[in-house]
Amino acid sequence: MKNLLIIDDEKTICYSLKFVFEDEFNVYTATNMYEVNEHIENKEFHIILLDLKFGDISGLDLLDSLNLKQKRSQIIMMTAYGNIESSVKAIKKGAYDYIIKPLDIPKLKNLINRSLEMNKVKEFIKEEKYNILGISKKMKEVFDVIDKIKDLDIGILIEGSSGTGKELVAKAIHEYGRRKSKKMEIVNCGAIPENLIESELFGHKKGAFTGANRDKTGRFQLANGSTLFLDEIGDMDLNLQVKLLRAIQQKEVYSLGGEECEKIDVRIISATNKDLKREVEKGQFREDLYFRLNVVNIKLPDLKDRKEDIPILVNNFVKEASISMNKEIEGIDEESYEILMNYQYPGNIRELKNIIRRAVALTDNHVIKREDLPSELCIKDKRSMNKGIVPIKIGTNLSDVEKKIILETLKITGENRRKAAEILGISERTIRYKLKEYKNISGQ
Ligand SMILES: Nc1ncnc2c1ncn2[C@@H]1O[C@H](COP(=O)(O)OP(=O)(O)OP(=O)(O)O)[C@@H](O)[C@H]1O
Ligand SMILES: [Mg+2]
Structure with a gap:
């Protein structure tokens, strides 16, 4: 306490x-x-x-x-x-x-x-560490892993849903590690068309294919002595996976149309929002490559599973947005705070950041209020409060009805007694008293 x-x-x-x-x-x-x-x-x-x-x-x-x-x-x-x-x-x-x-x-x-x-x-x-915000146990575990691996030259795979901060973590590992003096190269394997990605990674010689008008240095070569961040690795085509594996194992690359191999010293960080192990099981991703990339695994939790991070994220995003938009916004009011705490964030931190940026841009107040938040959030918030239905048989003892309602309300408020008391229109003290009573009865 x-x-x-x-x-x-x-x-x-x-x-x-x-x-x-x-x-x-x-x-x-x-x-x-x-x-x-x-x-x-x-x-x-x-x-x-x-x-x-x-x-x-x-x-x-x-x-x-x-x-x-x-x-x-x-x-x-x-x-x-x-x-x-x-x-x-x-x-x-x-x-x-x-x-x-x-x-x-x-x-x-x-x-x-x-x-x-x-x-x-x-x-x-x-x-504060690594420019990554988070006080939850889950994020502290992430910081601990970063501490341990930032200086090591081993394959690091970052997994997590969209918007959970995979790129941010990759940047932190590079920028705080011993390879920081040289810039990290980033390749988004999902965004580059399949026929171009090989030359993007390994480079090509002039005339290697139609349209190759001059030599191009690959990202592997550019990342020599530094870090290569392979984003959306789960989208990489199986043929290219073979070439990537060879480059990692041999520590050398051939550019397209080139004859000689080049020695490279590159630390690889990759990221995906797919479950890569399942992709391996489905035959969509090579197992040998998976093991090479995934020597250390960092799994970033969804924001809905670490709601204790929301206040500091909100606070920082409000500050950041106010400064960049030249507005004096002090924070958010109690009601919007409740709404933000209750929302599920399918788009994770990116979504929260956008909600706050939008609110700071639109508000005419010094604090963000309910009306500054997207209306769908407020509707969903109400719905989530009302979604629980408690089936009760006719003839049920009234004190059992009361117990059911209290326990179910606590469930939908995430065991928040204050909120449950507010919804039920009783005091928090009564809830505490009732819970003690239930415990005593079940203990007998
Ligand atoms: N812990 C955090 N602290 C502060 N900002 C964060 C945090 N996590 C994510 N962000 C911010 O949220 C946004 C999304 O993060 P990022 O691009 O790293 O996510 P991602 O997991 O790579 O998403 P995607 O799968 O869509 O590529 C960025 O603006 C990033 O700065
Ligand atoms: Mg990303």
């Missing part, structure tokens, strides 16, 4: 907030400076709720020392109405946001959830 610190000189506020958050956080409270110091010296907090007027002390002054001692925490100011100006100052000093007293608890919970997502962004920025 994450650590939450509540700093407020009113004991009743500390108690009631502790009661609200104790199931989700390790809650600590401080009603005087002695307690504040005691906590901040000994613990690291993810979230700090700070009263803007803490007894005689200004929350703004306290904010400075918290910023210094609790670098990784997100601070949310609590303020009485009429103190907005100071709250804005607090944000300028690094607080995440402020909330007005009397506290609106659902709003505060939303703020806390958002600030935790931002916290991940903070952590990531510190650890």
